[in-house]
Amino acid sequence: MASKLQQLQSKACQASQFVAKHGTTYYKQLLEQNKQYIQEPPTIEKCNLLAKQLLYTRLASIPGRYESFWKEVDFVKQLWRNRQDLKVEDVGIGALFGLECFAWFCAGEIVGRGFTFTGYYV
Structure with a gap:
């Protein structure tokens, strides 16, 4: 040792x-x-200004993201209405995407528990 x-x-x-x-x-x-x-001059005031610009720019982008989200939802609804026209490849891609999301969720749960599989510390 x-x-x-x-x-x-x-x-x-x-x-x-x-x-x-x-x-x-x-x-x-x-x-x-x-x-x-x-950014010149590299001062605390400039850093605070940039932080505020970033925050409010992100807040200003929310309406655009909101619209994009609902466009995606409408697209999925349209696919569901015409599900008889779907190809096997499209269904497979959707299933793989769902499986990947579930796997990331499980990995996040394991990491959140401190890399234990049972949730208890041994």
């Missing part, structure tokens, strides 16, 4: 030395590549 702890400390030391040596270069390169996204 002590040898594994010593190995872990050694790896952590190597990683911190690598970051100390190459971190600033990576940081400068990253900023240079993405300078078109940087």
